[in-house]
Amino acid sequence: MSLTVKRVTKLIRTGEPGRFLDSGSTGTRGLHLCVANKNNASWGLRYQLNGRTRWMGLGSARDISLDKARQRAKEAREKLVDKIDPSGPA
16 A cells, blocks of 8 residues: 555654555655654665665655655656666775
8 A cells, every 4th residue: 555645744743653655556665764753754765776675764754755755766766777786885
């Protein structure tokens, strides 16, 4: 199920811990809403490069909207097409 603005708001407000994938036809591959508690939620991108799974932080979910997080994830995925690590050197 794709994340919606309404669902993101509810997950942050309730503070239910977990990683919630933005999947489905309107979602962005690898984008997650990571909720630790009511005061701590962030966006993360899970990707694979050179056979290694990596995580990249995209910012606070309180400061960055769902649309902006999707845009940042898409920009990172464009770099992956050229085999460039979007999070920089490891």
